[in-house]
Amino acid sequence: MWFQKRRFTIFPKLLLGFLIAILPVYMLGIYLNKQVASSLRDQILQSMQTNVKFYLSSLTNEIVNIENFKRSLLVDEDLMALSTVAPALTENELREAILRLERKVALLQDSSSYIASATLYIPMIDKQIKSGSYIEGVSIKELETIRFKMQQQLSPLVWHGDKLLMGSYYPESVIKNRAPVFLIEIEINQRMIMDDLSSMSDQGGAYLYFKQEGRVITNHGLPNTSDEIERLLSRQSGGEVESVIFENQGKKYLVSLRQSSGYDFSLGIYTPEDVIMRDFDKYNALFWILFALSIIVMALFSYWIFKAIRNPVRNLLKAFRKVEQGQLAVRVSQRSNDEFSDLSEQFNKMVSKLQSLIQEVYEQQIRSQQSELRQLQSQINPHFLYNSFFILHQLIEFEDLDNARKFVHYLGNYFQFITRDAKSELSLGQEMKHAEAYLNIQMMRFGSRINVSLEPIPSRWEELLVPRLIVQPIIENAYQHGLESRISDGHLRITNELRDNFLCIYFEDNGTALTEDELMRLKFKLQDASELETTGVVNVHRRLQIKFGLSAGLYVFRSELGGLGVAMKIPIKIEEE
Incomplete structure (x- = not known):
């Protein structure tokens, strides 16, 4: 069923829809976070550059003042x-x-x-x-x-x-x-210089590098950063401030450097990026927590909507399945006053109307079937009566009184069965006894020309109720269209077996008149049996399906004996076993 073949239910669709709707907002938030982080980083670097310029200028002025005082002393x-x-x-x-x-x-x-x-x-x-x-x-x-x-x-x-x-x-x-x-x-005074360097970068460190001597004055150095800072300071040659970001052991540092104009030293200050971005990282973490919470809220909200839609839909689908199985008494109750309530109400009206229509059609089919059965009986009787009296005439003419007596007995049983006013259904055992009476009449008619083998129905299935006259018309069809033209060595075989909860009765002959085209036409008639067809195997096939459902009926095939093979399938219910 289509419901079982679903691959993408409403819940993931709802969740995906909410995600698609809110994703641009979060993408914008992520972009703004990155922009704020970049702007904050640039501002910190700008502040560090200003500190480098100011301190280097102050230190240079102090050296110039000392130089001037020293010259006056000279x-x-x-x-x-x-x-x-x-x-x-x-x-x-x-x-x-x-x-x-x-x-x-x-x-x-x-x-x-x-x-x-x-x-x-x-x-x-x-x-x-x-x-x-x-x-x-x-x-x-x-x-x-x-x-x-x-x-x-x-x-x-x-x-x-x-x-x-x-x-x-x-x-x-x-x-x-x-x-x-x-x-x-x-x-x-190196201690004074160290104190000034400390005031410049209280969260990181600062270096005063003397290029020619390769000596350094620093307030304090973070582990494993001195060599990298000194390498950067040693490359300084101009008077412009240079800002770089370097990574050491998985940790990033912001560095501002400048070479003193006219003096052989460079100043560099650095700050760990995680220190200056600490407050921002807190807000960034809150952003991602908010993002995760919103996903959870969306999932819960989607699930709530999914439940609100799924339960009424599931009830309707269950009701549809029951209707599909033939349970037309099913009704859907909906407590909420919404669109699903209207849908349930319309479903109940539809099922009620469908039940009424099916009941009318079923009654019409029963009446039609009873009429067809009576018509079939009237069609069989004149033709068979003519043949029977002709055989009886020959037996009397040849003074074969014993066979004539038997023939009259078989004929009486036969006409007693088809002419009495009985119900449209009878037991399978009674139907097979009537078929045996018909076979006895035909065996006396054809004699040794046609050999008949009949496997008895197991006693456990003899009380199974079946439509009236479903076996004899198939045997009659085998004689009329398959075996009647054979001069000798004709064979009719009737067997049965239980297969897949079906009682299968097989009718096979070795007639030579059946062509492949005729077999295909007969298969087509059985597959497309119309109500206008009232005789023969098609009539039996349709009555079996009316009684037992579409899985029952007749199926034709090429017999192993060479002629026509007919399989009658009758479903066996568990309570009947």
């Missing part, structure tokens, strides 16, 4: 006097000059928070002058080492051990292996 009269003509000074002049230089060094040190300490090395007086004090003794070798690094370094910032220094010496063209007249050493 031409100081007291420094020049102590470093060149100190022996010519009196002890008092020497002491006063040193005190003034101590104050000037203190001013230099206090001029910038980036200066950790400032020292004047004056070999001539063998003193190191600091802020507010001085130290006796100057290491010429140490002085020469510092001067050499300052001379080799292009930048004013040089590394000496772990110290980051700025300085100058006089004169600038010093003879090799000879100490300068004086040297100014300014140690940069």
Whole structure:
């Protein structure tokens, strides 16, 4: 049935329809999420670029200010006097000059928070002058080492051990292996730089990279990121800010880099992407939760609609199946006051009308069948009566009184059966007894020309009610159209078997007159039996179907004996077994 062949029910259609309707909204939501994430990422990068520019500019200005202060100290009269003509000074002049230089060094040190300490090395007086004090003794070798690094370094910032220094010496063209007249050493406060780097990127990290020395000052580094950041910083050459995103061990980082103009260092700050996107990820997770909840709600709503539609439809389909099986008393009740209620009401009206029409047609068929049966009896009697009296005349003429007596007995039983006013149905055993009476008459008529074999019906099926006169017309047809023309060796075989809940009775002859075209025409007549056909095997076939349904009836085939084969199928009900 069509209902059983369904592949795509209402529920998935409803769910798919809702999904198709809401999918553009969620696609737009996903697109907006991506746009917001991209915009947020761009804003963070822009903020990082601004921080890089600002801090690099501030650091450069501090270095320039320190450079300017240092240059003013280079031409100081007291420094020049102590470093060149100190022996010519009196002890008092020497002491006063040193005190003034101590104050000037203190001013230099206090001029910038980036200066950790400032020292004047004056070999001539063998003193190191600091802020507010001085130290006796100057290491010429140490002085020469510092001067050499300052001379080799292009930048004013040089590394000496772990110290980051700025300085100058006089004169600038010093003879090799000879100490300068004086040297100014300014140690940069690396802790101050680290604090500034920390304030720039509190969620990530920052690097100040010195390209020539390959040294780095950083506030703190995340694991496994230092090498990548230093590699990016080492590539910086221009003064523009570069922003990149790199991935390390499955984690993404946003980085902004810039090379200082005129100085040999670069600044880079970075922030883990998951840190800055943390709040956005929360909203994004809420979006997907909302999406999942909406899918669940749509599924539940679709299922509710499906149930509201399926139950009435299922009730109607069950009712249709019962009608298909012939149960016309079925009715559909619908409690809801909707379109399904109207449909159920119309279905009930249709079934009632159909039941009424079928009852009328059935009664008409019964009346027609009874009329056909009486007509068939009247058609058989005159023809058979003529043949019977002719045979009786011959028996009497030849004075074969015993056979004549038997023949009259068979003939009397035969006409008693077909002429008595009986019901249209009788037991199969009675029908077979009438067929035996007819066979006895025909065997006396044809004698040894036709051999007849009849297998008795099992006793368990003898009480089965069947339409009247269904066996004798088939036997009569075999004699008239198959065996009557045979001079000798005619054979009629009647057998039975139980197959697939059907009692099958087979009638086979070895007549030679049946052609394939005639067999096909007979099959067609049985398949398209019209109500105008009232005689012969077609009449029997139609009456069997009226009694037992379309699965019953007659089926013709080519017999193994060579002539016509007729199979009579009668359904066996379980209660009759």
